[in-house]
Amino acid sequence: MKRIAVRNLRLCTKDCLCLYVCPNGATDTEDSIIDKDKCIGCGVCADACPSKAISMVIQDYPPQQKKKESVVNAINRLAENKAKEEKAARQIASSTTDNNLRRLMNAVARSSRLVAEDLLREGGYMLPQSSNSLDLLASLIAAPPSDEFPMKAANEILSTIECNDRTGRGKYRCTVCFTEFEEEDDGEKPSCPMCHAEGKALEKL
Amino acid sequence: MKYICSVCGYVYDEDSEKIPFTELPDDWTCPMCKAPKSLFESEEETEAPEIREIEESDDMEQLSPGVLAALFSNLARGAQKQYKTRESELFSEIAGYFTAASPSLPEADPEMIKELTENDLTILYRNLNDIASSAADRGALRVKVWGEKVTKIVNAIGSRYIREGGDFLSSTEIWVCSICGFVYIGDTPPAICPVCKVPDWKFDRIEGGT
Ligand code: SF4
Numbered sequence: 001m002k003r004i005a006v007r008n009l010r011l012c013t014k015d016c017l018c019l020y021v022c023p024n025g026a027t028d029t030e031d032s033i034i035d036k037d038k039c040i041g042c043g044v045c046a047d048a049c050p051s052k053a054i055s056m057v058i059q060d061y062p063p064q065q066k067k068k069e070s071v072v073n074a075i076n077r078l079a080e081n082k083a084k085e086e087k088a089a090r091q092i093a094s095s096t097t098d099n100n101l102r103r104l105m106n107a108v109a110r111s112s113r114l115v116a117e118d119l120l121r122e123g124g125y126m127l128p129q130s131s132n133s134l135d136l137l138a139s140l141i142a143a144p145p146s147d148e149f150p151m152k153a154a155n156e157i158l159s160t161i162e163c164n165d166r167t168g169r170g171k172y173r174c175t176v177c178f179t180e181f182e183e184e185d186d187g188e189k190p191s192c193p194m195c196h197a198e199g200k201a202l203e204k205l
Numbered sequence: 206m207k208y209i210c211s212v213c214g215y216v217y218d219e220d221s222e223k224i225p226f227t228e229l230p231d232d233w234t235c236p237m238c239k240a241p242k243s244l245f246e247s248e249e250e251t252e253a254p255e256i257r258e259i260e261e262s263d264d265m266e267q268l269s270p271g272v273l274a275a276l277f278s279n280l281a282r283g284a285q286k287q288y289k290t291r292e293s294e295l296f297s298e299i300a301g302y303f304t305a306a307s308p309s310l311p312e313a314d315p316e317m318i319k320e321l322t323e324n325d326l327t328i329l330y331r332n333l334n335d336i337a338s339s340a341a342d343r344g345a346l347r348v349k350v351w352g353e354k355v356t357k358i359v360n361a362i363g364s365r366y367i368r369e370g371g372d373f374l375s376s377t378e379i380w381v382c383s384i385c386g387f388v389y390i391g392d393t394p395p396a397i398c399p400v401c402k403v404p405d406w407k408f409d410r411i412e413g414g415t
């Protein structure tokens with residue numbers, strides 16, 4: 001499993017052993033953030049650090065276990081209610097003059113959000129790099145819910161996070177019109193996006 | 206007879222206590238998690254699992270903005286845990302967009318929160334319990350147990366506010382467990398969270414500002 005070293009800047013004293021032991025000069029950087037392109041994941045720096053300031057972080061996570069659709073539906077229904085509870089609590093908090101009620105509603109809003117997050121994590125959105133998460137972002141970019149939707153942020157995430165569970169999307173060349181294309185992730189048989197040729201007319205690359 | 210707190214599991218054993226459970230005052234609360242008396246179940250009650258029809262729900266067409274807000278704030282936390290600081294900020298930005306885009310509810314009041322949480326407890330969590338059990342899905346059962354306990358406490362505190370107003374909050378603090386969302390009222394947070402068992406420093410004190 002690929003790992004890289006990450007330094008916790010709050011614990012690091014910035015003056016010692018990891019700089020000396022790294023075989024690849026990855027730790028000796030001006031901003032103290034370990035150079036992830038140079039780090040080969042050997043872990044020597046983490047062992048050498050007297051302050052326990054370096055963790056080895058896994059780079060390729062296994063896919064999250066698939067949930068049954070009925071479980072996901074039951075989870076999503078609860079998440080919808082939790083979102084409503086949060087919204088109601090926020091509205092009450094912002095309109096009341098009673099400080100006790102405002103505190104209580106701030107607590108309910110926070111609590112409902114945490115419960116909804118936990119539900120959604122369990123329902124298939126544990127990892128930012130899962131196809132679930134990235135496909136959702138892609139669909140929001142394709143059909144943004146409004147002009148204010150932060151497109152730049154969504155695009156930047158898609159361009160920096162690599163998917164961990166895309167099951168080998170095949171590349172094909174169409175022998176009819178010579179278009180090269182990537183298989184869609186929709187479970188359908190691959191077909192040429194230009195001339196719709198299928199089966200033997202496609203050459204796997 | 207033994208009575209068990211359905212939030213934290215505290216046992217009130219009549220054999221070793223002086224007062225029978227039913228004679229405790231109505232405002233008596235669990236010494237561990239402060240759940241009201243009504244959230245205690247007698248040993249017998251808890252042992253009889255009722256068999257219910259499993260209610261399969263329809264596909265949800267689309268996640269609402271409020272759910273998307275939680276989905277993306279959750280991914281922001283996930284990115285943070287992997288030390289992906291930049292991505293975490295970007296996910297938070299998207300979460301913030303959806304929080305603001307969530308449409309206003311007509312006439313939100315504490316009664317509404319009481320009704321929503323009652324609906325969670327009487328229908329939605331039971332339903333999740335049945336579906337997750339029949340699918341032998343341990344993760345989903347875990348999320349059900351935590352969420353249901355937190356919802357019971359939120360419902361109980363909300364009901365108390367509706368019954369008697371906010372004086373019981375006046376000279377004390379409100380705490381929320383930053384991991385599971387458990388809400389606790391008291392001068393200091395509990396030593397460990399009665400629901401998810403994290404230590405007290407994982408509790409956040411809730412301020413009055415918006
Ligand atoms: S894990 Fe090895 S290569 Fe990476 S920073 Fe530490 S010592 Fe250098």
Ligand code: SF4
Pocket residue numbers: 007011012013014015016017018019048049050051052053054
């Ligand atoms: S060895 Fe640890 S404390 Fe010392 S500079 Fe490296 S990370 Fe910081």
Ligand SMILES: [Zn+2]
Pocket residue numbers: 210211212213214215235236237238239240399
């Ligand atoms: Zn209790």
Ligand SMILES: [Zn+2]
Pocket residue numbers: 382383384385386387398399400401402403
């Ligand atoms: Zn907790």
